Amino acid sequence: MSRALRAIEGLARFRPAVLDLAMAVSLAARIEPELLRTARLRLLPHHDAGVEADLWFSPLVESRNPIAMVLAVDAAEELRRVLLSGKDATGEDAAFSLDDAWAVVNEVHKKAPPTIKLIERLTWLSLTETGSERIEEELRPLVVAAFRDGRREYIDWAHRVHDRLQPRVRATAAFGMLLWGRPEAPATRRLPTPTGDLKTWILSQLAGVSERATLCVGVEPDAIVLGVESEQADYSLSVPDTDPVVLDLRPNAPNAAWQTVIWTKGASHRFAVDSFPAEIRAATGEVYSIPLRVIDTRHSAVRGLAVLKDGNHALSGSEYGTLCLWDLTTGEALRTLQGHRGAVNAVAVVPDDAQALSGSEDGTLRLWDLHTGEILRTLEGHRGAVNAVAVMPDGARALSGSEDGALRLWDLHTGEILRTLEGHRGSVNAVAVIPDGRHWLSASDDNTLRMWDLDSGPHILAGHTSSVNSVAVLPDAEHAVTGSSDHTLRLWDLVRGNTLRVFEGHTASITAVAVTGDGRCALSASQDRSIRVWDIESGEMLQNLAGHNDVVTTVAVVANSRRLVSGSVDGSLRLWDLAPLLGARVQARRAEQEKQRAEAARRAEEEKQQAEATRRAEEEKQRAEATGRAEEEKHRAEEELPPPKLVRILISSPSDVAEERKAAAELIEQELAKREAFRRPLRLHVLGYDDLHSDTPFLADRSAQASLDRGLQSADAEIVVAILWARMGTPVRDPSDPARILYQSGTEQEVEEALNAGREVLIYFRRGSAPMPDNDDDISEVLSQRRKVRAFRDRLEQHGRGVNDYQDVADFKRKLAQHLDQRLTRIRDASLARAREAVKEA
């Protein structure tokens, strides 16, 4: 905390009146005693004149003389901030407003010099205006005067008052222009980074500089150093000769923004770079690509290139017939291999990195020992320049393509030609070996790509409209990329033999192609001097690597890294860094994949829901159909069912169990007959002589029992229910001999006949004593009836007939319901079974 700000804290506690007065005059550029007096009398009338002196000599004041004093910059800014808040230094509501203070300053400084009034107006605007346009308007006339009319005093003024202005004023473009009018000041003051109008103006100034200077640039693994000494520089480039130097830089990243850097001429400036190539743009618009490394091959056009597996060395073939082994980390040439008598068109490295194979315009291939630089073997046989070579994965054989239109397979151990493959109608420009070692690709001037199979002959892949100059196989061995003079690349499906994608963007012939180790990016070099990186999957061009000054003839990927090396007719090899590019691509890919996964998951969820809904609907439909079918079947079954089986249930009982008989009739007619299980297949009919609804006529010439007997025989009923308690009933006599008693009662007769007919007979005996009659005359009859009932039961039991006992009517009804349900079910099932048998038989 500065002294002034500490003073504010102290004064706020012990002399708040001084702070009040300081706030009242804080808008002023300078503070005369008269201003102090007026401010005190107008805004703080209760404060005495001593406050003026106290402020005058307080630590808030930066300088003072008998004419005026000036507040410390930071104190003034803090006081203005508090003033703007409407509070005083103690946090209470201020006794006066910002407008009040401004009015006093305006009044006292009404005749003040313009510079004072301008500073105060700028201060006022910076406090009250939300935008900077009005501040700019205030300053622009000065810029006009300074630069149009040559009034440099305005520039000096800007530098002089710089520290006294509010930060917002200092940040304006117009004020920045004034500062930049004397740009030699950065040693003492950091000039603002140009933006907006300021940048436009500066660029206009720099664009008008006719002289140009050489800027030396050094490259470090993680930075570019601008303005290094020539002896330490990797590159030099031409920029406007200004002081300070203004440049835009951009790292190697997709959509990276330009960053303006400014530094004093003669000094150096370090700019951190994640990867190369970075780009430098001069103020006049020239864009330079700064690669990680450029290897100057001494102005010999590079024809062929191969990167060793160690990733640190590269072998180039030149138009002068030499090969050169390069250290990519230092850029030094380690060894020059001489022997070819013509340009070296193609180079390949044997997998062990110890040998290399080259193909030349002299029509030969040569096998080189990279340790010694000696020629191990010269392979002759082609009748024209060798344009392409490739070494088989086993390292023992090699393939070459020539302008004589043939491919030759070589035994590297013996130098023998193992096979000559002919068929192309033009020069073979490129060959590639598919990782399986059994198939090869050749690209030709005849616009075709051929896939060779030793067993079945070539397969022609046509699609390019001009010479196919290069080919590279993807790691999956099922796809290849070709580059053509028709300016396009094509992605081929080697299995189906068709073109999957065409990559367009180059503006001249494509001279070389390569594929990154992960098989996701294709690299193409072109006569348009560029190298382009393509996303194989989408076909999108990821980056355009520019920098070579002539045709790019070859490009190779550095194994196990994100770098590539290119060679050009301009005689240089360039090392490029693809890391951020691929990283961004991978990120984009992952994001895309994530998006696709999310989309797929969403679709799957939707499909699942839809399937679920469909399934439910189907189930519903099936259920409905099943229900319908069931209903239909039911109806059909009903239709097919035989007519309800008549089940006649005869209730046979004497009169003393009338309640039980009634309960039995209700049970059968009201419950069992309406039960679903029996309603359709059975038709229950209760028979009893006391049935009021019975169709049995009770004739006058006979007893009811007799009428019943004639109307229905118990043997005709399917079930006979006999209920007995204390009365057997009226004896049944022989009609022909009335003295002869056939049965003790009609119940006995019905039970006997039913049993004899094999019907279901349910016999119930009520336990307990029946009430005795009121008169003694009937007692003998009652006892006689009881003896008959007991005798009847004894006879039944003696014959092994089962009988059921019950306690009361409810107990009887429960047991009867249970017993009838069992029997009716059996009857129903038997009836249905018979019906089905009948249907089957039908």
Next chain:
Amino acid sequence: VKSSEIFVGDLIRVVDALGLKASMIERAASLLGFALPVPDLARPEQKLKPLPVSVKLPAPPPTNRPDDQPAKTPILLEPVRRDTVDASPPAWLDSGVLRPAPAETDADLSFDPPYEPLFAPGQTRHILSAALATRLLEGEIDGERIVLARARREPIRIVPRRSVPSVRRGVQVLLDRRDALMPFFADQNHLVSTLSAVIGADRISVLQFLRRPTRVLSPEGLREQDYELPPSGTPILLVTDLAIGVPPLSPHMLSVDEWGGFARRAAGARCPVVAFVPYPARRWPTNLRGAINIVQWDRSTTAGDTHRRVGRGLRVSA
């Protein structure tokens, strides 16, 4: 391949013209000056032993580094493209209206701001009269004293008159020009001019000191000289802070005791001392309150206040 003068074509022509067998070709080539052996095209190429399968590439010394490998020189990069740079100046650069130029020198920065005096303008004359008037026996004839003298049969040598306050004795103004009074220099100047109007320019003398009251500036202001008291009975007006103000790092600090000594010296010369002090009464030095008539030099001071401080005219002690 060629020697200095012989070309391969020459060899071919020789072989063709002489009908040389293959075995003779090498000899013919040698005779023609070819340094390298010519491969025997009729003989199958010699089979070499198999190459080592895997040999680590050692870091080879740059034994056959290209002879023309240069010292490191920066590679001149060419622009890969040219971006369009909006280098046109802002449109307003040609349409601005020039405002008054900011001043360049300190002289250009001077101006006379409106001045507000410390004393209220309507009160100033009364305050000054009240503060600086001394008592003079120049009033009406004091009849009571005449009667009293007659009753005592005392001769009346001087006509007794009642005393009245008057500024007729004038005033000696002593301006404290130390740094501590810097904010009030303009007020001091304004006060002197006002006193001239109220009391009369011929009745005031103005002295000023830079360090201590005993050493005042000479009239021309070029040197210091000893302070001299005014004639007996003439009031002395001190325009000072009585050492209340504390300017930072000022080399001219003044103690209250010095003002006490000054007051005693003036009293010895029967010169009443009045001090105009811009600080409030609570900050006045207590040990000076009896020796010096102190008046708060500020807007809140009235003539009545002044009368209450100094009475109806300063007493000129015997």
